[in-house]
Amino acid sequence: MNKYDPEQEPYVALRTKALESLLVEKGLLSSEAIDELISEFEQDIGPLNGARVVARAWTDPGFKQRLLQDGGTAIAELGLPGDTPLVVIENTPADHNMVVCTLCSCYPWAVLGLPPTWYKDFAYRSRAVIEPRAVLREFGLELDDEVTVHVWDSSSEQRYMVLPERPAGTDGMTEEELARLVTRDAMIGVATVNSPAAEGVAAG
Amino acid sequence: MNKYDPEQEPYVALRTKALESLLVEKGLLSSEAIDELISEFEQDIGPLNGARVVARAWTDPGFKQRLLQDGGTAIAELGLPGDTPLVVIENTPADHNMVVCTLCSCYPWAVLGLPPTWYKDFAYRSRAVIEPRAVLREFGLELDDEVTVHVWDSSSEQRYMVLPERPAGTDGMTEEELARLVTRDAMIGVATVNSPAAEGVAAG
Amino acid sequence: MNGVHDMGGTHGFGPVQREENEPTFHADWEARVLAMNRLSRAHGYFNIDEFRFGIESMQPAHYLRSTYYERWLATVEYNLIEKGLLTSDELDARTELLRSQPETGLPQHISAEPAPQIARDTPETPAAPLQPRFAVGDPVLARNVHPTGHTRMPRYIRGKRGVIHLLHGPAIFPDTNALGLGENPQNLYNVRFDGRELWGDSAEPGQVLYIDLWESYLEPVQS
Amino acid sequence: MNGVHDMGGTHGFGPVQREENEPTFHADWEARVLAMNRLSRAHGYFNIDEFRFGIESMQPAHYLRSTYYERWLATVEYNLIEKGLLTSDELDARTELLRSQPETGLPQHISAEPAPQIARDTPETPAAPLQPRFAVGDPVLARNVHPTGHTRMPRYIRGKRGVIHLLHGPAIFPDTNALGLGENPQNLYNVRFDGRELWGDSAEPGQVLYIDLWESYLEPVQS
Numbered sequence: 140m141n142k143y144d145p146e147q148e149p150y151v152a153l154r155t156k157a158l159e160s161l162l163v164e165k166g167l168l169s170s171e172a173i174d175e176l177i178s179e180f181e182q183d184i185g186p187l188n189g190a191r192v193v194a195r196a197w198t199d200p201g202f203k204q205r206l207l208q209d210g211g212t213a214i215a216e217l218g219l220p221g222d223t224p225l226v227v228i229e230n231t232p233a234d235h236n237m238v239v240c241t242l243c244s245c246y247p248w249a250v251l252g253l254p255p256t257w258y259k260d261f262a263y264r265s266r267a268v269i270e271p272r273a274v275l276r277e278f279g280l281e282l283d284d285e286v287t288v289h290v291w292d293s294s295s296e297q298r299y300m301v302l303p304e305r306p307a308g309t310d311g312m313t314e315e316e317l318a319r320l321v322t323r324d325a326m327i328g329v330a331t332v333n334s335p336a337a338e339g340v341a342a343g
Numbered sequence: 344m345n346k347y348d349p350e351q352e353p354y355v356a357l358r359t360k361a362l363e364s365l366l367v368e369k370g371l372l373s374s375e376a377i378d379e380l381i382s383e384f385e386q387d388i389g390p391l392n393g394a395r396v397v398a399r400a401w402t403d404p405g406f407k408q409r410l411l412q413d414g415g416t417a418i419a420e421l422g423l424p425g426d427t428p429l430v431v432i433e434n435t436p437a438d439h440n441m442v443v444c445t446l447c448s449c450y451p452w453a454v455l456g457l458p459p460t461w462y463k464d465f466a467y468r469s470r471a472v473i474e475p476r477a478v479l480r481e482f483g484l485e486l487d488d489e490v491t492v493h494v495w496d497s498s499s500e501q502r503y504m505v506l507p508e509r510p511a512g513t514d515g516m517t518e519e520e521l522a523r524l525v526t527r528d529a530m531i532g533v534a535t536v537n538s539p540a541a542e543g544v545a546a547g
Numbered sequence: 548m549n550g551v552h553d554m555g556g557t558h559g560f561g562p563v564q565r566e567e568n569e570p571t572f573h574a575d576w577e578a579r580v581l582a583m584n585r586l587s588r589a590h591g592y593f594n595i596d597e598f599r600f601g602i603e604s605m606q607p608a609h610y611l612r613s614t615y616y617e618r619w620l621a622t623v624e625y626n627l628i629e630k631g632l633l634t635s636d637e638l639d640a641r642t643e644l645l646r647s648q649p650e651t652g653l654p655q656h657i658s659a660e661p662a663p664q665i666a667r668d669t670p671e672t673p674a675a676p677l678q679p680r681f682a683v684g685d686p687v688l689a690r691n692v693h694p695t696g697h698t699r700m701p702r703y704i705r706g707k708r709g710v711i712h713l714l715h716g717p718a719i720f721p722d723t724n725a726l727g728l729g730e731n732p733q734n735l736y737n738v739r740f741d742g743r744e745l746w747g748d749s750a751e752p753g754q755v756l757y758i759d760l761w762e763s764y765l766e767p768v769q770s
Numbered sequence: 771m772n773g774v775h776d777m778g779g780t781h782g783f784g785p786v787q788r789e790e791n792e793p794t795f796h797a798d799w800e801a802r803v804l805a806m807n808r809l810s811r812a813h814g815y816f817n818i819d820e821f822r823f824g825i826e827s828m829q830p831a832h833y834l835r836s837t838y839y840e841r842w843l844a845t846v847e848y849n850l851i852e853k854g855l856l857t858s859d860e861l862d863a864r865t866e867l868l869r870s871q872p873e874t875g876l877p878q879h880i881s882a883e884p885a886p887q888i889a890r891d892t893p894e895t896p897a898a899p900l901q902p903r904f905a906v907g908d909p910v911l912a913r914n915v916h917p918t919g920h921t922r923m924p925r926y927i928r929g930k931r932g933v934i935h936l937l938h939g940p941a942i943f944p945d946t947n948a949l950g951l952g953e954n955p956q957n958l959y960n961v962r963f964d965g966r967e968l969w970g971d972s973a974e975p976g977q978v979l980y981i982d983l984w985e986s987y988l989e990p991v992q993s
Contacts, residue, residue, distance in 0.1 A: 286976065366627075
């Protein structure tokens with residue numbers, strides 16, 4: 140119901156342009172700054188940043204410890220904005236974590252970029268806290284009954300990111316190779332990180 | 344937001360006609376029965392029935408006792424449908440009652456007819472249980488802090504009607520005259536019954 | 548279900564808006580929808596709990612932007628289709644026919660039909676007495692449950708403590724009756740809650756709330 | 771406020787719908803709305819709590835039928851108008867101008883502006899340490915309160931018992947900051963709730979919920 144509706148675009152696009160026109164005319168904002176910010180969001184910010192953080196944590200026990208202790212400070216080591224309060228929570232065979240924001244759509248932009256539409260949609264926001272296992276099943280993730288599901292409802296300016304489990308068959312992989320395995324969904328906690336191709340597992 | 348929107352009428356009117364057309368064609372309903380029922384609701388059923396009940400209770404202590412004991416049975420004495428489970432609740436100087444249905448729009452049709460739109464609207468349904476005094480103030484009814492507000496949320500097939508206080512200045516009035524004073528809103532509990540004109544009060 | 552229909556205590560709907568000298572109906576179609584619903588129920592095509600659940604099952608945004616009788620129309624359609632009495636395609640086709648040929652009349656009266664008593668709102672069947680679990684004056688807890696189907700226990704009551712105020716006696720259990728799972732009568736109680744129990748420090752002074760709750764909605768508590 | 775935005779535990783929104791290879795933005799105007807919001811906040815035209823309260827103040831039916839960036843557009847408009855930086859009439863007139871003369875370009879860049887750090891989501895000011903009322907491990911009760919203004923304590927948590935899981939330290943208090951009543955920093959905690967405490971028998975097995983709650987949202991309880 141809150142899906143993208145192309146028929147609504149003409150009006151909102153017009154309204155948005157009117158808003159920008161007035162803000163620029165009044166000297167409150169500049170179109171150049173708007174352009175720059177958009178390009179930053181489109182090019183520099185995205186889940187690859189988070190994937191690098193995860194890969195580093197998988198390969199550097201000291202970094203992992205600092206990351207779980209104080210996420211914001213730790214990610215600054217990788218050149219990411221360290222003034223973002225970030226709590227990183229670790230998945231284990233017994234504990235699965237997932238992140239939601241029921242009241243709006245708080246999301247760890249600094250490490251994951253802009254949230255996908257489903258994260259902002261009403262279905263995920265309403266259901267993740269009352270039937271997380273059912274939601275995870277829709278994402279293709281069936282958890283054993285013994286696994287505890289830890290749901291993090293982001294209600295403050297603290298941001299939450301999941302440190303997924305390192306999959307089997309990745310022993311010989313470099314940090315860069317590992318980063319390529321890590322998906323956005325795994326860092327939200329609605330997926331796990333898959334093992335590399337079967338031959339990789341056999342060799343690992 | 345859920346107000347009547349004449350622009351929506353053409354479609355729903357068409358859809359309603361299509362539904363009736365199919366139901367009649369299939370022999371499931373007849374247009375004559377629909378006509379009869381509408382005429383019953385438009386002509387026979389309305390707050391005048393409730394007003395007669397209230398006036399009788401004000402003038403006949405035995406009836407009032409039976410009414411408060413078992414509303415459904417008592418109203419049958421006045422020829423109203425006695426198989427309606429009806430609870431009648433009495434307003435007093437210390438206790439004010441009001442009726443709402445938060446989940447849909449349950450309403451004592453047998454005595455009050457069809458509910459007004461505001462009773463079915465989201466504002467009344469949402470607010471009557473959390474800020475009844477604020478709602479009553481909007482209806483022009485300012486209650487002393489000492490008065491307890493009793494809110495009845497109609498969640499079952501039991502129906503609730505308020506027996507308002509008999510106003511001052513009505514000592515010499517007949518049952519029929521009294522019935523004319525009683526408003527629908529007073530029997531929902533969002534108003535009191537006003538005294539007749541000031542000279543009436545002075546004479547009473 | 549925890550739906551948008553469960554409005555008790557929600558903010559944001561603005562002031563109560565009244566209409567002076569409001570007519571019984573604002574348009575003819577409203578009256579016909581009301582009558583078709585009443586007659587369908589009197590004929591047993593669907594029951595009142597199915598009727599309500601049909602409204603609750605509307606998409607939340609659709610529910611909120613619809614008028615009262617638009618919601619009724621939606622559930623009458625929904626239930627007649629659910630029961631196999633008509634199909635969505637038939638209804639679309641007939642709507643299209645009436646749109647393209649507005650002069651089309653309604654079909655002739657085909658079948659004679661019974662004339663059940665319709666202008667009332669009573670349970671479909673009387674229920675035999677049942678031994679009540681609670682007595683007037685007993686303290687009770689409204690259970691903290693969140694069924695996905697139909698229920699008549701609103702969220703603002705759940706997990707709160709009240710006192711049995713009235714015993715109404717056996718009544719059809721809406722939660723099963725709405726889902727075609729039987730009438731399963733239970734004792735129905737009127738339960739009294741203090742405003743502060745419901746709304747804490749946000750409660751207005753001197754408020755008491757009464758609501759009808761079925762026996763299985765309630766748990767005993769220590770007084 | 772107890773608004774439709776407070777969605778935790780609501781039913782009826784259907785399955786989670788994912789889009790394969792979703793683009794960063796679905797239309798240019800979405801990107802510009804995002805940027806205008808971020809820049810406006812960076813310039814201090816409004817704060818993040820005012821931004822959120824502007825969305826919550828939308829009519830419920832409007833909220834539910836709007837897309838994400840439509841809600842953002844609504845609150846950016848709302849807040850800039852509230853702050854007196856533009857008027858509703860100006861905006862309507864400019865929209866109409868652009869509609870009737872689509873070839874109209876944007877105005878020239880008029881003022882130089884500072885380039886604050888914008889691509890982040892941090893509190894506007896750091897807060898000095900405050901003596902915490904609760905320690906990690908303390909049992910607490912989320913207060914049963916129903917403010918009509920902005921709050922970051924959702925309804926599904928209120929009146930429930932949890933345990934302090936983390937002490938984040940002082941944070942701007944959204945309830946006042948959203949209403950222009952000051953930042954009033956309080957200690958912020960992450961509080962852990964058992965799924966059964968929240969959802970009773972309807973809880974899935976083995977669920978734990980964590981949420982950040984400000985100190986004044988909490989009361990001490992006996993463990």
